[in-house]
Amino acid sequence: MADRFAWTDGQLHMGEIIIATQTGVSIQDGPEKTAYQKGTITLTSHRFLWKDNTSQIELPLSYIVYAEKKDASLTSKAKIVSIVSSVQAPKRSGPFISSRYNEIQFEFKDGGCNEFLRLVQDELVKKRWLLEPIRPSASTSGREYRGISSIEQNMHHQLNVQHQSISGAFQDLNKLMEQAKDMVYVSKAISAKIQEKRSDLSSDETIRFRSYLLSLGIDNPITKESAGSKYHIELAKELATVLQKALKDTNGIMTLSDAYCRINRARGFELISPEDLLNAAVHMEELDLPVRLRTLSSGVKSFELANRNEKKDMQEIIALVNASKSMSAGELANQLGIPISVARERFVAAENSGSLCRDDSIEGLRFYPNEF
Template sequence: MADRLAWTDGQLHVGEVMITSQNGVSINDGSEKTDYQKGLITLTSHRILWQDKSAQIELPLSVVIFSEKKDASLTSKARLICTLSRGQEPKRPGPFASSRHDEIQFEFREGGCNDFLRLIQEELVKKRWLLQPVKSTTTTTTMSSTTSDRSHRTGISGIENHLQHQLNVQHQSISGAFQDLNKLMQQAKEMVNISKTIATKIQEKRNDLTSDETIRFRSYLLSLGIDNPVTKESAGNQYHTSLAKELSSVLEKALKDTNGIMTLSDAYCRINRARGYELISPEDLLNAAVHMEELNLPVRLRVLSSGTKSFELTNRNEKKDLQEIANLAESSISMSADQLANLIGIPVIVARERLIAAETYGLLCRDDSIEGLRFYPNQF
């Protein structure tokens, strides 16, 4: 929703506080690149400001529903994704007349994405733009109002008024936070009850429901963010094969965002986080994983040369991935496992396996010295 961006003079308003800044940040409309690349992004208590030599743009925090991070990949740096609301207020003049996306992505080319994400999430919780609306710095006041304001700000009474104002602001912030928490807990209970009701109806009318209706019910559960996890009681003898299908559906999207490979330990944490209270054991995870290939699922279990077990996409192009790693090593003159892990966002042990695999294919050659193991482009 790049159409929510508006032109600005870049000046802070009265009541607005600057939080942090970061250079080398580009603006994407959804996943599409824009002309606004490698500028300075600034977070304030009320807005996100972006500027370069030719433009100054703002995005009010009031239109940001939530923010999250997309890890770096082979083709892009880490990104801050802001999902925006479609407000009813008149559109202000800005660089984009319209947009077909529901989000804006800020690509951090020089680092700093994690800190910026943490700070913007804090500001979205505080909602300081509601507690203290900004006032234009160009507003003129009469002499009488100026004199009155000074009388309220001086002396012991002025200090007391200021302290009382701060206490009121803190009280409103804490009260608002607890109200939001209570609403979230209430909605969570309602969502769980809805999911259990739908799951019970599916179980009771299993013979009466068509396959299309079953798929539709399942899509409703997934749209709520709550699925009916596979358990030993519900699946019986088919527990591990059913669990394998569930693992595949959960891990497929995650693997696409993590360069197509994930260690068994990372997958175990992700799966249990998604299942909530219905946790599975490491043995169940491994026993289910061995069924993936025979079921022709889009995810499979792979044992690396070091013995480390990992999940990967079945349609993963091994040679293409290794060639991209070789190209990265060539652009950097040489490459270590630590560097590759930080560059594309994968565990160090997996990065080392990738480099060794590229060496096996003849794309790289190694230099094992007292400074550590490094890989260079194979010129022979």
């Protein structure tokens, strides 16, 4: 609905701020081109402002339901498609008398579409145009703000906007944490039901309940408040419990970075830092846990099962290479489900033992059976 555009002098309203500006933007009424081509578009907290050498128009963000990207084609550049509300708005003087479409397209001929769209969507979520602007005091009523007084009023309004945004963010965070606690209670209830009625549950029901628990994560994560000075020791035990199950699905080894992501995903809102993970991991061996921390020759740190049989693993790799005639680290990683860095490490160990040899060419590094 391009008829929602109105003429403007481009002056900012009280409390309105400029977000972004992009040149080389053309306006389309739905799929139809208009006379407004390759102008400069400005996104503010309240409006779209578009201008060229002869005219300047505006489109309030309050008219827009949502915005999305339309990818570039052979005949056009990337576009932002803004779907406009069908609710009737007060008619203002503008360049378009009427429109048949419920969308307005902005074609970005000089690039910048992705970042501009992100900012537009952010403003549509914030809806800052709904905030009540600061009213002038009685002593200045009827006069236009100018100079320092105007700057102070605008700064005060922006601080209010930021304060409301931050307050809203913390309220949302508190709600999320409350919901996460509810999820923990649910997971405990499911776990208790499995223990109490294990004999009454069918295999399908057991699998379904266990999938629920896996999706919920750790039901009672260790925290610094609950463990005190023994935090890293208790955290090491928790890590071993969680990683032992995961390592069985990754051929007995996992990089430190992969483990960090898995642990924090399982812990939910009680996240740990990389330092806490490493400080806890160094206690695993002294506690005789089923998982241990190992540093590969490449310097990469990894977790592995304490009972992993390295000789058996090497024999398996040699058999795979013999069967395939040759393999790369990427092929071994895909076949065994292990990281490429670990696959390369195991190839090098087999090479050092004299079982494999390498060919490093422009096609990449490959390992072959050592027939010499």
